[in-house]
Amino acid sequence: MESSKAEQIEKIIAALKEKYEDQVLLIESPYDFLTVSLRREKIVEIIDYLYHHPDTQFKFLTTLCGIHYPDQNSIVVMYQLHNLVTNQRIRLKIFLPENNLVTPTITSIFQGANWMERETYDFFGVVFEGHPNLTRILNVEEMIMFPMRKEFPVEDQVREDKNDMMFGR
Amino acid sequence: MDTVALNGVNVSDKPEGLEGAGFFATSLEKVVGLARKNSIWPLPFATSCCGIEFMATMGAHYDLARFGSERLSFSPRQADLLMVMGTIAKKMGPILRQVYEQMAEPRWVLSMGACASSGGIFDTYSVLQGIDRIIPVDVYIPGCPPRPEQVINGILQIQHLVETESLRRRDSPQYKSMLNKYGIE
Numbered sequence: 001m002e003s004s005k006a007e008q009i010e011k012i013i014a015a016l017k018e019k020y021e022d023q024v025l026l027i028e029s030p031y032d033f034l035t036v037s038l039r040r041e042k043i044v045e046i047i048d049y050l051y052h053h054p055d056t057q058f059k060f061l062t063t064l065c066g067i068h069y070p071d072q073n074s075i076v077v078m079y080q081l082h083n084l085v086t087n088q089r090i091r092l093k094i095f096l097p098e099n100n101l102v103t104p105t106i107t108s109i110f111q112g113a114n115w116m117e118r119e120t121y122d123f124f125g126v127v128f129e130g131h132p133n134l135t136r137i138l139n140v141e142e143m144i145m146f147p148m149r150k151e152f153p154v155e156d157q158v159r160e161d162k163n164d165m166m167f168g169r
Numbered sequence: 170m171d172t173v174a175l176n177g178v179n180v181s182d183k184p185e186g187l188e189g190a191g192f193f194a195t196s197l198e199k200v201v202g203l204a205r206k207n208s209i210w211p212l213p214f215a216t217s218c219c220g221i222e223f224m225a226t227m228g229a230h231y232d233l234a235r236f237g238s239e240r241l242s243f244s245p246r247q248a249d250l251l252m253v254m255g256t257i258a259k260k261m262g263p264i265l266r267q268v269y270e271q272m273a274e275p276r277w278v279l280s281m282g283a284c285a286s287s288g289g290i291f292d293t294y295s296v297l298q299g300i301d302r303i304i305p306v307d308v309y310i311p312g313c314p315p316r317p318e319q320v321i322n323g324i325l326q327i328q329h330l331v332e333t334e335s336l337r338r339r340d341s342p343q344y345k346s347m348l349n350k351y352g353i354e
Contacts, residue, residue, distance in 0.1 A: 139295060140259045147294045155292045158302075 008088055009034055011055045020046055033091055040094040043079075044104050047092070050081060051109060057083050058090060061106075064116040066124035070150040073098045075124050079106070096126065105131040123148035181207055198336050205249070205275075206332040207237035209324070212248035214268060217255030219282040219314040226317040236324055245271040250327060251304075256284040257297045269304045270353060274339050277327055280306045281320060283313045305351060 013027060016036065023046060026037040038046060050058040058081035067076040072095075079092040096103060105128040106113045117128040118137040125146035128134055136143065145152045184203055186195030215223055227233050227241070242248035245268045257265055269278065280300055283289030286309045288298035300306060307330055310323040338344055348354055 138260075140262075143294075145294070152294070154294065156288065156294055156296065156298050159288060159292055159298050161287055 005088075008086055012050075012088070012090065015053050015055045016046070016050070019049060033089060035091040035093065037093045037095070040096060040103060043077075043092070043094050044106055044109070047079065047081070047106055048109050050090070056090075057085055060084050061110040061112055061116075062089070064106075064113055064120065066120045066126055066148065068124065068149050075101055075126060075149075077103055077120065077126060101126045102129055103127075104129045107131060122146070125149065201336060202332040202334065206328045209236075209238050209249045209277075209327065209331065210240050210242040210247060211238055211250040211252045211279075211324075212242050212245055212268070212272070213252050213254065214265060215252075215254045216257060216261065217284065219254035219285070222314040222317060223252065223254050223281065223320060226320045231317040231321065233321065233324065236321070236328065238324060245269075246273060248272055249276060249331075251276065251278045252281060253278065253285045253300050254281040256289065256291055257300055258295055259297050260295075262297050262303050265300065266303050266353075275331075275334070277307045277330065278304060279308045279310065279323055279327055281310045281323065282315055283311065286311065289313060303351065304353075305347060 009029075012034065017024060020038075020042065023039045023042055024036060025039060028035050028037075047058075050056045060082040062080040062082045064077070064079050067078055069076065074095045074097050076093050076095055081090050081092070083089075094103065101124070103126065105117055107117065107128075107130070114132065115137060117126075117131055118134060120126050121128065121131075121134050122136045122139055123146055135141070139147065147154070181203060183193065184195050184199035186193055186199070188194075213220065213223060215221075225231060227239075233239065238250075245251075249272075251269055251272060253265065269276070278300075280286045284291060284296075285300050286306075288296050290313070292298075297303070308323050308326045310319050312319055315323075345354070
């Protein structure tokens with residue numbers, strides 16, 4: 001007895017709203033990808049709830065990353081979860097203001113979040129409280145910027161063979 | 170210096186010197202230069218597509234062995250020539266530098282391709298903008314990637330440097346201060 005995709009999604013939303021209706025900010029489905037924006041306070045609790053609830057069973061963390069919205073002065077931490085039984089995916093977003101980039105770690109639920117959170121710290125400066133080893137992972141350790149934030153230039157500033165006249169820098 | 174065919178084997182021409190019945194006299198420097206030039210052991214430090222082009226250069230078609238460099242040394246301690254081929258990320262920089270420091274004198278460095286020489290198209294926060302920011306370079310090969318003919322030409326340029334280098338150059342204060350500029354020794 002397979003339920004249709006639409007029914008599955010309804011069940012997921014119902015399960016989420018049953019306990020955390022006050023946490024849900026927005027539910028949308030861009031490119032048929034169920035996306036839920038949440039308040040930041042209870043994110044670990046909600047991921048744990050979605051992991052164990054029989055109607056959701058999101059037991060696999062596909063990915064986790066940061067997104068910078070400079071016009072909103074906020075950085076989003078985005079989680080993609082996967083239910084491997086029904087092949088259903090969900091995307092969760094929490095919005096952190098630029099002056100308070102702190103959120104608890106989810107390594108207690110998914111061990112695989114360890115390196116993903118380190119990467120998000122490395123490129124966006126988001127601090128994951130309770131992370132076992134929150135250090136840079138891809139960039140050199142001496143780096144003092146968070147290069148994926150829009151205020152930092154992508155180009156290397158010591159480059160000499162490109163001048164403004166020729167390359168518009 | 171040209172090569173002459175002797176019983177079907179190519180032999181390097183002798184350097185300038187005095188010749189008579191049963192003797193040949195020349196300077197030690199020229200003999201050492203001749204020997205070093207034709208037995209360069211390269212250490213390939215290949216990180217990307219230039220490395221693939223280097224493999225073609227080592228293959229039978231272009232055959233770098235013709236120039237006495239068929240023996241690649243994968244240990245820096247036995248290598249004469251460090252060939253840096255490909256993009257060097259900033260995180261790779263200290264490793265490249267360590268490999269250079271592990272090589273014994275005399276040592277030469279060849280920078281192959283746009284990325285190793287200047288950062289190339291990777292004008293970005295994570296890529297080293299030319300390996301000459303961390304180690305001294307003798308010969309640059311332009312191209313993205315350079316063709317094997319260009320690599321061979323680069324090796325010939327290195328051979329010219331090796332052949333004509335003074336035996337005392339590596340002991341000179343100029344050489345030491347040059348290394349000091351890179352913070353080596």
